[in-house]
Amino acid sequence: GDSVTQMEGPVTLSEEAFLTINCTYTATGYPSLFWYVQYPGEGLQLLLKATKADDKGSNKGFEATYRKETTSFHLEKGSVQVSDSAVYFCALTLTGRGSTLGRLYFGRGTQLTVWP
Amino acid sequence: SAVISQKPSRDICQRGTSLTIQCQVDSQVTMMFWYRQQPGQSLTLIATANQGSEATYESGFVIDKFPISRPNLTFSTLTVSNMSPEDSSIYLCSGGDRFYEQYFGPGTRLTVT
Numbered sequence: 581g582d583s584v585t586q587m588e589g590p591v592t593l594s595e596e597a598f599l600t601i602n603c604t605y606t607a608t609g610y611p612s613l614f615w616y617v618q619y620p621g622e623g624l625q626l627l628l629k630a631t632k633a634d635d636k637g638s639n640k641g642f643e644a645t646y647r648k649e650t651t652s653f654h655l656e657k658g659s660v661q662v663s664d665s666a667v668y669f670c671a672l673t674l675t676g677r678g679s680t681l682g683r684l685y686f687g688r689g690t691q692l693t694v695w696p
Numbered sequence: 697s698a699v700i701s702q703k704p705s706r707d708i709c710q711r712g713t714s715l716t717i718q719c720q721v722d723s724q725v726t727m728m729f730w731y732r733q734q735p736g737q738s739l740t741l742i743a744t745a746n747q748g749s750e751a752t753y754e755s756g757f758v759i760d761k762f763p764i765s766r767p768n769l770t771f772s773t774l775t776v777s778n779m780s781p782e783d784s785s786i787y788l789c790s791g792g793d794r795f796y797e798q799y800f801g802p803g804t805r806l807t808v809t
Contacts, residue, residue: 612795612796614796616800622802622803623700623788623800623801623802623803624739624788624790624800625800626797626798626799629796629797631796669738669739673795673796673798675795680744680752681726681727681795682726682727682729682790682792682794682795682798683729683741683744684729684739684741684790684798686738686739687738688737688738689737689738
């Protein structure tokens, strides 16, 4: 079935370190891919998205590229800040016939903690 | 973008009682969904809230336990009925007009004692 697999957390980094959070997916058809971020005590915020293969989503210094050949959408940031500490969720939605438009399939989430 | 609010933000309830959670969107949206997030876990879809008709439930969720209303394009409610401690979770609603832009409410943190 359709699913998202994220790397296990937690991830702990020092400020200004490089971040990678791996995400791979299994889906029928051509999904759209997302990264959501959840800060402590808050709901989910859309961080970035990519709707077709080779698209690169970017926002707030974060980037992810939709790789159809490896079914991946890894999240990267060149220099993390303490304020980036949050839980990050990779997700997909399907757009083909019979799909529920807007319905998201989420990965388990990865807790990121950045120390000063 | 859409701004989504939920009420209540948190509640502590006794087992056997029911709680209704409200979700309000600041603009009309085509799609609305209800998710559950158990402590330290990912989000699980409960149901799609359909405007003017019965909600569409995911496997493992039933209308008698989680009745949902959606009277218009900006509002929906989820009721958690006959609660047990296993229902302790964060309940989130989401909405949007485009499949690639779904916005989430801040969540309702429910504790059942």
